[in-house]
Amino acid sequence: MSRLNLDDFSDLIERPDSGVRRDAEERRERLTVPSGALGRLDELGEWLSAAQGTVPVTPIEHPRVILFAGDHGVAELGVSARPAGSAHTLVRAVLDGAGPVSVLARRLGAPVRIVDAGLDCDPELLPEDVVRHRVRRGSGRIDVEDALTVEEAEAAVRLGMRIADEEADSGTDLVVLGDLSVGGTTAAATLIAALCGTDASVVTGRGGATIDDLAWMRKCAAIRDALRRARPVLGDQLELLAAVGGADLAATTGFLLQCAVRRMPVILDGVVSSACALVAQRAAFRAPDWWLAGQLSGEPAQSKALDRMALNPLLDHGVTVGEGTGALLALPLVQAAAALAAELPERAETEGDRAED
Numbered sequence: 001m002s003r004l005n006l007d008d009f010s011d012l013i014e015r016p017d018s019g020v021r022r023d024a025e026e027r028r029e030r031l032t033v034p035s036g037a038l039g040r041l042d043e044l045g046e047w048l049s050a051a052q053g054t055v056p057v058t059p060i061e062h063p064r065v066i067l068f069a070g071d072h073g074v075a076e077l078g079v080s081a082r083p084a085g086s087a088h089t090l091v092r093a094v095l096d097g098a099g100p101v102s103v104l105a106r107r108l109g110a111p112v113r114i115v116d117a118g119l120d121c122d123p124e125l126l127p128e129d130v131v132r133h134r135v136r137r138g139s140g141r142i143d144v145e146d147a148l149t150v151e152e153a154e155a156a157v158r159l160g161m162r163i164a165d166e167e168a169d170s171g172t173d174l175v176v177l178g179d180l181s182v183g184g185t186t187a188a189a190t191l192i193a194a195l196c197g198t199d200a201s202v203v204t205g206r207g208g209a210t211i212d213d214l215a216w217m218r219k220c221a222a223i224r225d226a227l228r229r230a231r232p233v234l235g236d237q238l239e240l241l242a243a244v245g246g247a248d249l250a251a252t253t254g255f256l257l258q259c260a261v262r263r264m265p266v267i268l269d270g271v272v273s274s275a276c277a278l279v280a281q282r283a284a285f286r287a288p289d290w291w292l293a294g295q296l297s298g299e300p301a302q303s304k305a306l307d308r309m310a311l312n313p314l315l316d317h318g319v320t321v322g323e324g325t326g327a328l329l330a331l332p333l334v335q336a337a338a339a340l341a342a343e344l345p346e347r348a349e350t351e352g353d354r355a356e357d
Helices: 006-012 018-029 040-052 073-077 087-095 100-108 150-169 184-196 213-233 237-244 247-261 271-283 300-309 325-343 351-356
Strands: 063-071 112-118 174-182 266-268 291-293
Touching: 006 237, 006 247, 006 271, 018 040, 040 325, 063 087, 063 100, 063 150, 063 247, 063 325, 073 184, 073 213, 087 100, 087 112, 087 174, 100 112, 100 325, 112 150, 112 247, 150 237, 150 247, 174 184, 174 247, 174 271, 174 325, 184 213, 184 237, 184 247, 184 271, 184 300, 213 237, 237 247, 237 271, 247 271, 266 271, 266 325, 271 300
Parallel strands: 063 112, 063 174, 174 266, 266 291
Antiparallel strands: none
């Protein structure tokens, strides 16, 4: 099998149908509710119409939460409030229905799927359908070594692509994307700093489980050292993911790219999914047209990534817990926009309207 070239996605990904969007905008002008009265919901409805290629838009009936899981060796440095190698406990909490995303998903009727791309635990601790995709056990310490080999990075990207195809083929009409990781925000901040050309201190945040000042300084130093390793491979997205990403981040990147190929809309969650989206944008500049930023998490690196991709977050409630929770909170807003665009009646045609015709 020849090596995967992420730049090939640039030719495979098209933008949502602009002609359909114009038709959706024209239909919006004919609705009984005055134009502009629904605020950003109008824009969301028109975006969904273009993504689906239909007017009126089809209501969102089969959303799905997809969480890529992995451990990062850099967590050994004490850059996270959670112990290194403990991401499997986050996975178990979600599976047991005890995680915030589990509670919201039950309430909203959105099934949750967890994909183990690189957890550092015995496979027997988790169900087979979670661990069967694992690329490797944990990712390397990115401040001093590569997170993955290039071959492992390619395998992880292809894993994400397969998951996207499975979801598209099964009828999923909107993805809520998140992560379950320990040390993932450090790798994500490194990717964003490298791609945006900024220093470590500009992108270093406090993580999902807030860290103290000493841990923040350790995290900043780790990102600084990882950046030195990232800059020489900026021209190759696969090598970049291998150097300073991780199995879960590489899989998420492949997932996002293939979702755009399959014309399947995605709601991004926090800094990890935003970092992967930024890598994907580097490979295919049209890809961000298929994504929504669900929330602003407060991580400085996420803000830089969203600004670079021109994505305006739907919510800003200070949710830092991760797990796709913030993105899932945005799901009802997107569903509301689709329902309103699909079901609001058009106003009766008047004699003045007929005269204009």
